[in-house]
Amino acid sequence: MIIGVDVGTSVTKASLLGRDGSARVTHSVRSTLHRSAGGRVEQDLDEVVASVISVVRSVAAEADSPVQALAITGQGDGLWLRDAAGAQVGPGLSWLDARSAPVLERWESEGVLRRVYGLTGSGMFPGSAAPLLAHVAEHEPQRLERAEVAGYCVDAIVQRLTGEVTVDASDASLPFLDVPTRAYNAAVLEACGLSGFRALLAEPAPPGKLFALDSRSAAELGLSPGLPVSAGPFDLPACAFGSGVRADGDAALVIGTTLGCQVLRDEVTIDPDADAAGMWLATPDPDRYLRVMPAMVGTANLDWVLRMVGAGVQDLEALLAASPAGANGVSALSFLSSSGERAPFVEPHARGQFTGLSLETTPADLVRALCEAVAYAARHNLESAGLTGEVAACGGGARSAAWSRIFASVLGRPLHVPHEEGVGARGAAMTAWDSLGEPVDRELWSNARHTVQPDAAAVEFYERGYRAYLESIDRARPVWRSGGGVSG
Structure with missing residues (x-):
């Protein structure tokens, strides 16, 4: 058995996983996002570590067979500054943080974003490490003077549990890594x-690297000292x-707070004419890569529109059933994040809109229009990431049968949804078993899912809707860049 831990943005989960990929026991606890003026979104590392200790200890207490390893994954990007002992140097800056938007605007005007994209094939957004590091260097240089490590959430936790300063190659990929060689690019x-x-910047750990749980952390977690610890990949891969x-x-479509859209690729290719967005990620297999488009739209948008119409998640199926494909003429752009959009284009000032409203528009029409916009x-x-094969879907949004059907119909292909919801912890555990030299049966794991078929009657309709969606974005982008409101 392996305990897989997924340290999410607001929830930390741990599961006791068997070699068939099923979770025997799962515990979770919420952590806090601290939001303040200027688009700042921060987390307290001590609280995050305490959340890991809480859930792992609860799971370990219920384990009825030996635990072989602790496998950790979690949120990526952001900036988590620490000293040599692993103590935080100021709060962790979340990947949701928008304070560095002016840095990105300056870098865009100076051609920095395009140069970096040409070197790595990866773009940047306000919550990525490079602009956050530049912002801190300009406004809080004393923090960098005290820091020994500029890393990410997963490696911050691993440092606390093992004393090791490390980083997984997936986390290090954006934006400083030359992904094929797994070396930092000085240029x-x-x-x-x-x-x-x-x-x-810590050196990326080689594939298959395992760390050892120290005695203090072992006592806190209820596990054995020296237990192997696997660190990564981070939650998207x-x-x-x-x-x-x-x-x-x-492809994998993670329908969470935001959309994690990623496609497995056998080689890294860089299109010099494409938008400087998305990222290439190293994976546990040194010869395979993920092309990732991490959009800022997702279930946070659904939560917002449900609040606006006085409904809850429990009402979603009924609301979607009450409005037909096309939402009775209402359409939307779903860019509601305060930090704009980061994929498949970067627009820090991107904002949402509804069009086609009338006195006959219903709450159900608004909900369906936004759900369709997220699917578009x-x-x-x-498609920007290179989708040619099948699509697996996970995350909270995939639990809705009606919304999953919209995604499948817009994509024009089936969605394969794993039976186990904690796929991040599963992926971390799979990596840990590989590192232990005991790989799991991947075909068995892949077959443990159900399939959502497209609605044949809606596919052609959504094809036209998707083209209209792209045209709306083309009209809106110049307005966003000018700082004005979005017109239909």
Whole structure:
């Protein structure tokens, strides 16, 4: 058995996983996002570590057979500054943080974003490490003077549990890594003006690396000292592999707070004419990569529109049933994040809209229009990432049968939804078993899912709707860039 831990943005979960990929026991606890003016979104590392200790200890207490390893995954991006002992140097800056938007605007005007994209094939957004590091260097230089490590959530936790300073190659991929070689690209650091902080970046761990749980942490977790600890990949690639993605061109769609749209690829290719968005991620297999388009739209948009109409998640199926495909003429752009959009294009000032409203528009029409807009965004991102194969879907949004059917119909292909909801922890555990030299039966894991078929009658309708969606974005982008409101 392996205990898989997924340290999400607001919830930390741990599961006791068997070799068939099923969870015997799961415990979860919420953690806090601290929001303040200027688009700041922060987390307290001590609270996050305490959440890990809480859920792992609860799961370990119920384990009825030996635990072979602790496998950790969690949120990526952001900036988690620590000292040599692993103590936080100021709060962790979440990937949702928008304070560095002015840095990105400056880098765009100076051509930095395009140069970095040409070197790595990866774009940047306000919550990625490079602009956050540049912002802190400009506004809080004393923090960097005290810091020994500039890393991410997963490696911050691993440092606390094992004493090791490390980073998984998936986390390190954006934006400083040359992904095929797994080495930091000095030209990228120079382009961002961050060469002076190279010493804060931990060397990526080699594939298959395991760490050892120290005695203090073992006592807190209720596990054995020296227990192998696997660190990564972070949650997006962990979800891809945990949901059964195996072949070149296959995709994983994580319908969570945001959309994690990713496609498995056998080689890294860089299109110099494409938007400087998305990212290439290293994976546990050094010869395979993930092309990821991490859009800022997702279930957070659903939560918002349900609040606006006075409904809850429990009402979603009925609301979607009460409005037909096309939402009775209402359409939407779903860019509601305060930090704009980051894939498949980067627009820090992107904002949402509804069009086609009338006195006859119902709450159900508003909900369906936004759900369809998120599905269009998923298609936009997956096609930009190179989708050619099957699509696995996971996350809270995939639990809705009606919304899943919309996604399948917009994509024009089936969605394969794993029976186990904790696919991030599954992916981390799969990696840990590989590192232990005891790989699991991947075909068995991939078959443990159900399939949502497209609605044949809606596919052609949504094809036209998708083209109209792309045209709406083309009209809106110049308005966003000018700082004005979005017109229909």
